[in-house]
Amino acid sequence: MEGDVVEYRIDRGSGVPAYVQIVEQTERALRIGTLKVGDKLPTARQVVAATAINPDTVLRAYRDMEHAGLVELRRGLGTFVTRSLARPGAEDDSPLRADITAWTARARAAGLERADILALVTATVDAYDNEQTTQRHPRRPGAEKNDV
Structure with missing residues (x-):
């Protein structure tokens, strides 16, 4: 994948920190099967360009997801999904x-x-x-x- 499986949208008026929104949107995509094990997340640069948030915010979200065992950061290659949260019945075609x-x-x-x-x-x-x-x-x- 080229990192276009998920597009982050930041709601600045929600009161929820941007990094938390990125984590929640990723978890949601993992639950409904939009993201699958092996998929590559957008680069921090791509997320910054699409959302106009600070690169450190994106990196914090990615590190939090890595600590949770959801993704793996591979230097020079990107961030890849390592675990699914999908349950039967939640797929797009269910x-x-x-x-x-x-x-x-x-x-x-x-x-x-x-x-x-x-x-x-x-x-x-x-x-x-x-x-x-x-x-x-x-x-x-x-x-x-x-x-x-």
């Missing part, structure tokens, strides 16, 4: 992805903006996880909070 795409189109048609959609999805996932935890670990009738 039926779940098609369902989410259709739902997103309905949400947009209803007037929801990106932040609204993300908040709704996050709240739904949180509620689902809480429900599953409650079902797996029901409280005993009469049990006190500290009596676990």
Whole structure:
């Protein structure tokens, strides 16, 4: 690959540091299979040219990902993906992805903006996880909070 598998976009108004955004966008690409083991990330110079951020910021993100075992920095060659985060069902061509795409189109048609959609999805996932935890670990009738 020539480093064009992922294009970083920095949201300066988000309050999230640019290096964290690069790490999060890379992890997302690893989860959905856009990036695969062996793929080359864009060079720091390419990221700087595309985003107008400091080269040290890009290098910090790449070092953080290297420490996490996601990428390997090879001197003179570039930065390469060493581990996938993809799970079955998250691929570009999965039926779940098609369902989410259709739902997103309905949400947009209803007037929801990106932040609204993300908040709704996050709240739904949180509620689902809480429900599953409650079902797996029901409280005993009469049990006190500290009596676990």
